[in-house]
Amino acid sequence: xxxxxxxxxxxxxxxxxxxxxxxxxxxxxxxxxxxxxxxxxxxxxxxxxxxxxxxxxxxxxxxxxxxxxxxxxxxxxxxxxxxxxxxxxxxxxxxxxxxxxxxxxxxxxxxxxxxxxxxxxxxxxxxxxxxxxxxxxxxxxxxxxxxxxxxxxxxxxxxxxxxxxxxxxxxxxxxxxxxxxxxxxxxxxxxxxxxxxxxxxxxxxxxxxxxxxxxxxxxxxxxxxxxxxxxxxxxxxxxxxxxxxxxxxxxxxxxxxxxxxxxxxxxxxxxxxxxxxxxxxxxxxxxxxxxxxxxxxxxxxxxxxxxxxxxxxxxxxxxxxxxxxxxxxxxxxxxxxxxxxxxxxxxxxxxxxxxxxxxxxxxxxxxxxxxxxxxxxxxxxxxxxxxxxxxxxxxxxxxxxxxxxxxxxxxxxxxxxxxxxxxxxxxxxxxxxxxx
Numbered sequence: 001x002x003x004x005x006x007x008x009x010x011x012x013x014x015x016x017x018x019x020x021x022x023x024x025x026x027x028x029x030x031x032x033x034x035x036x037x038x039x040x041x042x043x044x045x046x047x048x049x050x051x052x053x054x055x056x057x058x059x060x061x062x063x064x065x066x067x068x069x070x071x072x073x074x075x076x077x078x079x080x081x082x083x084x085x086x087x088x089x090x091x092x093x094x095x096x097x098x099x100x101x102x103x104x105x106x107x108x109x110x111x112x113x114x115x116x117x118x119x120x121x122x123x124x125x126x127x128x129x130x131x132x133x134x135x136x137x138x139x140x141x142x143x144x145x146x147x148x149x150x151x152x153x154x155x156x157x158x159x160x161x162x163x164x165x166x167x168x169x170x171x172x173x174x175x176x177x178x179x180x181x182x183x184x185x186x187x188x189x190x191x192x193x194x195x196x197x198x199x200x201x202x203x204x205x206x207x208x209x210x211x212x213x214x215x216x217x218x219x220x221x222x223x224x225x226x227x228x229x230x231x232x233x234x235x236x237x238x239x240x241x242x243x244x245x246x247x248x249x250x251x252x253x254x255x256x257x258x259x260x261x262x263x264x265x266x267x268x269x270x271x272x273x274x275x276x277x278x279x280x281x282x283x284x285x286x287x288x289x290x291x292x293x294x295x296x297x298x299x300x301x302x303x304x305x306x307x308x309x310x311x312x313x314x315x316x317x318x319x320x321x322x323x324x325x326x327x328x329x330x331x332x333x334x335x336x337x338x339x340x341x342x343x344x345x346x347x348x349x350x351x352x353x354x355x356x357x358x359x360x361x362x363x364x365x366x367x368x369x370x371x372x373x374x375x376x377x378x379x380x381x382x383x384x385x386x387x388x389x390x391x392x393x394x395x396x397x398x399x400x401x402x403x404x405x406x407x408x409x410x411x412x413x414x415x416x417x418x419x420x421x422x423x424x425x426x427x428x429x430x431x432x433x434x435x436x
Contacts, residue, residue, distance in 0.1 A: 003052040005074040040216040052076040124151035131156040217309030246429040261331040272425035274298040274318030301350035311337040314350040364400040378402040
């Protein structure tokens with residue numbers, strides 16, 4: 001039975017999305033829940049799952065095509081099903097190129113060009129396509145020995161066996177396959193040039209002067225941050241906060257976790273920001289045509305670093321949620337952000353953002369305001385410092401916070417009081433867990 005796969009609706013503000021790459025190819029078997037392709041919205045790269053079981057009969061939307069919500073991007077059905085004429089007449093989408101995870105040159109069986117269909121698609125069996133993806137051999141380099149020059153699994157196996165192999169650790173190979181990284185293009189730093197996990201994270205080596213194309217997520221980050229710096233007039237406020245008592249309370253709470261997610265310092269900061277947003281309506285506003293739009297909620301985003309860019313999942317109603325629930329949500333949101341499982345409603349609608357670089361030893365930094373928000377709070381490392389306190393010199397666990405503020409919405413005095421409120425809540429952390 002013919003089933004049309006359409007561009008999904010990903011939130012109220014998303015009208016179009018772009019096909020970044022196809023993970024399934026025409027002729028592949030498809031099960032319910034299989035990832036068909038990756039698409040890009042104006043903020044993130046997401047995966048499209050199949051709701052149908054069968055065979056991917058036709059890819060309608062090529063990679064890099066921008067399509068509206070509801071547009072047909074592929075057809076799934078049973079082998080032999082007749083594709084509707086209006087769709088069959090469309091040019092097929094370019095199949096996703098298999099990641100050359102372990103090949104540098106074609107083997108003996110890959111000397112001549114394969115047989116291709118009029119649309120430019122290589123003729124190969126589903127098993128051959130699957131074997132090519134798993135072994136990292138490009139079908140375009142293999143000569144088929146099947147009927148009519150069709151590439152069969154044995155052709156791929158022979159080409160993979162003949163191709164030179166790149167030495168890589170098991171974890172590096174697994175990571176490269178998952179991210180579509182060509183190991184042959186990665187400089188190995190292990191013994192005898194072995195490619196390690198850190199080498200894959202660092203990315204393919206580039207020749208001097210080479211222009212490395214941006215990933216979809218990196219392009220989105222670049223566009224949004226450029227827009228922010230060009231249109232949002234900001235000022236910056238820094239303040240030290242004594243985290244000694246909070247660190248002690250956090251340790252006590254985590255000893256009673258009983259299998260629940262551990263509470264992080266970020267969770268306390270998110271709770272404090274949520275409460276502060278409720279106290280300062282101007283800090284809880286966004287710039288719109290005609291003036292400042294007040295928000296009736298206190299949603300706080302947490303910046304999560306990914307290999308290819310940055311995501312900001314949002315903890316909704318952070319002011320009213322218990323600290324343990326915030327901890328559970330941030331752990332879940334961060335994990336799904338890294339695996340590209342978030343939906344737009346989970347990373348849109350934030351009132352402010354928290355960005356923490358303390359784990360890298362950064363003492364303080366100025367973060368860039370996320371368009372649509374009025375502030376972003378940058379957190380530095382928590383470190384022991386000598387301070388003068390209560391008439392004497394003490395060693396306390398201190399952290400520097402830097403608040404970037406949209407001056408169109410928040411005046412300096414209000415911004416200072418807003419940051420001071422966050423500090424006061426963190427320095428008396430029992431206020432953040434009262435009632436739990």
